[in-house]
Amino acid sequence: MTGLSRRVYLLRARDLSPETIAVAFAKTSRSPEPFDQTAAELSDSKSAQFHEKWVVGYGHSSVAEHAVLHIAVENVSRLAIECIESNRLASFTEKSTRYQKWSSGAFVVPAEIAGGAAEKPFRDACEFLLAAYQHALEAVGGLARRRFPRLEGESDARWEGRIRSSYVDVCRYLLPAAVVANVGITINARALEHALRKMLSHPLMEVRAIGAEIKRAALAEVPTLVRYADENAYLRDTPERFRKASGGLGIPGANAEPAPRGWMKLIRSDxxxxxxxxxxxxxxxxxxxxxxxxxxxxxxxxxxxxxxxxxxxxxxxxxxxxxxxxEYVNYAFEALMDQGAYFEVKRHRMSSQTPGPLTCELGYLTPRWIDESGFRGEYDAAMRQTASAYQAVRREHGPEIAAYLVPNGFLRRLVLGMNLREAFHFCRLRSSESAHAAVRVLALQAAQQIRSAHPLLGAHLKTDEKIRWEELEKEFFC
Ligand SMILES: Cc1cc2nc3c(=O)[nH]c(=O)nc-3n(C[C@H](O)[C@H](O)[C@H](O)COP(=O)(O)OP(=O)(O)OC[C@H]3O[C@@H](n4cnc5c(N)ncnc54)[C@H](O)[C@@H]3O)c2cc1C
Known part of the structure; x- marks a missing residue:
């Protein structure tokens, strides 16, 4: 050592603004001063000037990663949460469909149809689904209580806690994407700028409005770093440009795209x-x-x-x-899963994900307990009726708005890319007994195909092997 002693300490967000912390770190690149001394010499306006010059002006954007925000977002649709959570360089916790229940009226009416002829049918369709959901909680909850009777001396609360996810996991298939949830977001200013651009360029008015509100709230803490996050023409216009360019593409010898069968199909590996x-x-x-x-x-x-x-x-x-x-070992899967399962799989930020549109067109799944609790008739009627309400809204307002009505039980296509390192995490975590049955099937199928594609490294992939995916699928689904 040269007489300089090691120091390790925190720059506390309680004492310094996020932009000042970011500048205090950024200055170490050119200045030998200690961080706390640099921070003490800064003011909010000096920090803003620094960010204008270096981050905005010269593109030294990684500096903005040192400014971190915790953003609380409440009562937004699960459809909007899809866009919010599509930002992989951030952390999220949201209301769980496995541990909480929804009540009547807990849904968003999209601004695109509010006040118009479609509002009432839309509200009716959501209320119909939420009523069916309440009935299912009673019917399937009753079945759960019969299958897992109260233990001696067990209180009502403990019994409910023990069996709750077994029936709530089933009833969630009826919840439409319009139902509201809360989500907590921890994100740095650089990632937030990109997230805001995505939100402000999104086809849904709700997502654009959430983006504008998040930007307003964020500007109070990071006035410079997200100031230039605006609607982006590239993000906004690319979908339509691609659809136009794809107009002439056909499949030789076939009229329509065949629906892939199976849940998780390995389509590429080296x-x-x-x-x-x-x-x-x-x-x-x-x-x-x-x-x-x-x-x-x-x-x-x-x-x-x-x-x-x-x-x-x-x-x-x-x-x-x-x-x-x-990470040098990569896979691409084409998966077909219920929307509820997709909502969980999408949380795996280290994978690459391309979901297809959320529609009522690929069919829906029926959990076995829906049938065994005597609820099948009402369940099928709810799904059929919703599919026809979906088609009506789609004809008038397009597929993005109609997606609000799609219940969790309908199937969604996902192209899922992951490397073997992420596969180790995904397959172990999501095959465990505490995971939802639909996601366990996906994880076990992925593991099976990885082991067969790469037996040398795949042999070390750990999954919960107490049950095979075929048995699990048969046990949970009709
Ligand atoms: C039993 C259970 C209950 C759950 N309940 C809820 C719930 O109620 N609400 C809810 O919102 N979610 C819930 N989740 C989802 C959970 O919080 C994770 O979002 C999800 O499992 C994805 O896992 P991951 O973050 O480990 O994986 P990935 O995002 O796939 O990341 C893979 C690995 O990379 C590393 N990594 C990735 N990003 C970061 C980062 N930003 N910082 C540090 N390390 C990182 C970690 O090692 C991580 O394990 C639940 C999950 C489980 C298994």
């Missing part, structure tokens, strides 16, 4: 990528050049490769994150 991951580990741990490392790995015997794979994966326990080198 058989050689296991070698890439091991070769990268050779660069990291043995100091070899990558090309040289790859030759060594490719020439290794099957037994040597198994040992190498074991050396990096065998000792992982449930809370360990596997080596980054697993």
């Amino acid at each position: 058989p050689g990528s296991e070698d890439l991951a091991l070769a990268a580990a050779g660069v990291r741990f043995c100091g070899w050049g990558f090309a040289e490392s790859l030759i060594r790995i490719r020439n290794a015997s099957a037994g040597q490769k198994r040992d190498l794979a074991g050396s990096v994966l065998q000792s992982l326990d449930d809370h360990d994150i596997p080596l980054r080198e697993l």
Whole structure:
């Protein structure tokens, strides 16, 4: 040491504004001063000037990542939450459809139809679904109480807590995307700027209004860093441009796109990528050049490769994150899942996700307990009636507005890209007994296909193996 002693401390958000913290960190790039001294010399207006010059003017945008906000958003539709949560560089917690219940009237009427002829049918369709949801809670809740009777000495509250998710998980299939929820967001100013651009360019008025309100609230804390977040022509116009450009595309020999069968279908993986991951580990741990490392790995015997794979994966326990080198192994899945399951899968920010539109056109799933509780007739009637209300709104107002009516039980297409490192996390977390049955099926199917595509590394993928996905599917769904 040179007489300088190590210091570690917090710049406290209680004492300094987010923009000042960001400048105090940014200045270390050119100034030898300690952070707290730099911060003490700053004012809000000096910080604003710095951000105008460096972040806005010269594009030193990563500085804005040091300014972090916690944004509370209440009573917005779950459809709007999809756009909010599509921002992967942020943290979210939202009202759960597994642990909370919805009551009558708890939905958004989109501004596009409020006051017009479609408002009443829209309200009626949502109220009809919420009434069916309440009836289902009684019917399926009754079945749950019969299947899992009260334990000796168990209070009402404890009994309800123990069995609640077993029947609420089933009834959620009736909730439309218009129902409201709260979401807490923690996000840095750079990610927020992009999120605001997306929201302000969104086809739904509700999302644009939420974007404007978030921007207003954020400006009080970060007056410079999100000031230029506005509607963006590229984001706004690309969907229509693509639809126009795709007008002439056809499928030789077929009239319509066949609906994919199955839940999670592996559509792309590279058989050689296991070698890439091991070769990268050779660069990291043995100091070899990558090309040289790859030759060594490719020439290794099957037994040597198994040992190498074991050396990096065998000792992982449930809370360990596997080596980054697993990111060289990539998968693309085409998945078809109910909207409720999609809402959970979309939370996996380390994956790449392209959802298809939310529609009533791919059919819906029926949980077995809906049938066994004697509720099937009302359930099917609710789904059929909603599908026809959906078509009516779609004809008049387009698919984006009609999506508000789609209940969680309808199927949604998702292209899901993930690397093996994320697959380790997804498959273990989402196959566990505490996960929703629909998501467990997806995780178990993904794991099965990964193990078969990449047996060397896939052999170390951990899932809850107490049940096979085929049994789970049969147990939970009709
Ligand atoms: C039993 C259970 C109950 C749940 N209940 C709710 C609920 O009530 N409400 C709700 O909103 N959500 C709920 N969730 C969803 C949960 O909060 C996560 O959003 C979801 O499981 C995605 O997991 P993840 O963040 O670990 O994964 P990913 O986003 O896929 O990330 C993969 C890994 O990358 C790392 N990582 C990613 N982003 C960050 C980051 N910003 N900071 C630090 N590390 C990061 C972590 O190691 C993470 O495990 C629940 C999940 C489970 C399993």
